Amino acid sequence: xxxxxxxxxxxxxxxxxxxxxxxxxxxxxxxxxxxxxxxxxxxxxxxxxxxxxxxxxxxxxxxxxxxxxxxxxxxxxxxxxxxxxxxxxxxxxxxxxxxxxxxxxxxxxxxxxxxxxxxxxxxxxxxxxxxxxxxxxxxxxxxxxxxxxxxxxxxxxxxxxxxxxxxxxxxxxxxxxxxxxxxxxxxxxxxxxxxxxxxxxxxxxxxxxxxxxxxxxxxxxxxxxxxxxxxx
Numbered sequence: 001x002x003x004x005x006x007x008x009x010x011x012x013x014x015x016x017x018x019x020x021x022x023x024x025x026x027x028x029x030x031x032x033x034x035x036x037x038x039x040x041x042x043x044x045x046x047x048x049x050x051x052x053x054x055x056x057x058x059x060x061x062x063x064x065x066x067x068x069x070x071x072x073x074x075x076x077x078x079x080x081x082x083x084x085x086x087x088x089x090x091x092x093x094x095x096x097x098x099x100x101x102x103x104x105x106x107x108x109x110x111x112x113x114x115x116x117x118x119x120x121x122x123x124x125x126x127x128x129x130x131x132x133x134x135x136x137x138x139x140x141x142x143x144x145x146x147x148x149x150x151x152x153x154x155x156x157x158x159x160x161x162x163x164x165x166x167x168x169x170x171x172x173x174x175x176x177x178x179x180x181x182x183x184x185x186x187x188x189x190x191x192x193x194x195x196x197x198x199x200x201x202x203x204x205x206x207x208x209x210x211x212x213x214x215x216x217x218x219x220x221x222x223x224x225x226x227x228x229x230x231x232x
């Protein structure tokens with residue numbers, strides 16, 4: 001293996017959405033060095049963090065029509081039955097919902113939980129409350145998608161957080177997307193809610209850390225075997 005190939009396999013790719021921010025931080029660091037070197041070093045640390053924030057590592061996604069994958073890296077903050085946002089058009093009955101909180105240290109590239117056709121994409125302006133709060137799903141700025149897969153329709157809601165000021169969506173209504181493929185990004189610190197059909201067998205627990213495109217949140221088969229959990 002050549003040195004170049006070794007470096008490519010070692011370094012984590014950075015998403016293109018991060019380039020303007022990384023460039024801005026780097027330029028600010030040069031100016032700070034010119035003013036006072038300790039400030040320049042602080043700027044350098046901030047630049048390195050910015051590179052880390054916009055990382056976009058490859059993921060290995062399990063593929064099966066009934067599996068629902070995590071759309072985000074982060075901590076599973078809440079599992080409950082909840083009425084979906086009206087813009088999803090998934091009805092007014094409570095559905096199984098898994099909420100994933102992304103801190104500023106998590107990878108913020110979002111991935112599709114299932115393979116299917118994107119039926120709806122609806123953006124809704126709102127507040128910027130702490131994304132870890134339950135009411136953030138109702139009051140905060142959000143972007144909602146409905147993906148119609150072979151085993152059912154899945155709702156995915158990107159929710160802006162306390163310091164998040166930009167929800168980015170890469171896909172369009174009517175497109176077909178594969179499970180684990182990138183569909184969006186939020187900066188900086190945020191949350192994703194996943195709504196699943198009634199009877200879905202949840203396979204994760206609150207407090208568990210999830211990996212976008214890899215962690216299996218649920219099986220849409222009502223008779224699928226469940227899981228038990230232990231904190232150690």
